[in-house]
Amino acid sequence: MRIEVAGPEDAEVRAAVQRASFDGSRFSAGHWRAMASGLPYAEGRCLLAYDGRGEAVAAVTVWSAGLGRPGLLEPMGVHRDHRGQGYGRAITVAAVAALRELGATSALVATPSSNAGAVATYRSAGFAEREPTRDRVRDI
Numbered sequence: 001m002r003i004e005v006a007g008p009e010d011a012e013v014r015a016a017v018q019r020a021s022f023d024g025s026r027f028s029a030g031h032w033r034a035m036a037s038g039l040p041y042a043e044g045r046c047l048l049a050y051d052g053r054g055e056a057v058a059a060v061t062v063w064s065a066g067l068g069r070p071g072l073l074e075p076m077g078v079h080r081d082h083r084g085q086g087y088g089r090a091i092t093v094a095a096v097a098a099l100r101e102l103g104a105t106s107a108l109v110a111t112p113s114s115n116a117g118a119v120a121t122y123r124s125a126g127f128a129e130r131e132p133t134r135d136r137v138r139d140i
Helices: 008-021 030-037 038-045 087-101 118-126
Strands: 002-004 044-050 054-066 070-078 105-108
Touching: 002 008, 008 030, 008 044, 008 054, 008 070, 030 038, 030 044, 030 070, 030 087, 038 054, 044 087, 054 087, 070 087, 070 118, 087 105
Parallel strands: 070 105
Antiparallel strands: 002 044, 044 054, 054 070
């Protein structure tokens, strides 16, 4: 397996992996380009993982808050046809390394505790589970 930083030339592949990782996702290459052109992405990176046949199997975006501050992995997904083979753990470990290169002092993830696959993946990559935080919504 190889892991590479995704650039504009990889936008279609990056978007396809995300759509195949999250049911109902409509993420497109245009969405990726808009995200990557935004100011917050100046401290961000997208990584793509490829299997031994050169097929893109996982993706992650990392966001650094700057030198000496925490970083966030969000989203991380493994193509539904390639789950259970260690790609999620591998790209998560690579994401933490990318955050370290960006100067982050720690790495955070945010996923619903009901997402057992994601929780297991993050735990296998060395993350510790914290007390759940509930979102708040207000009817409009």
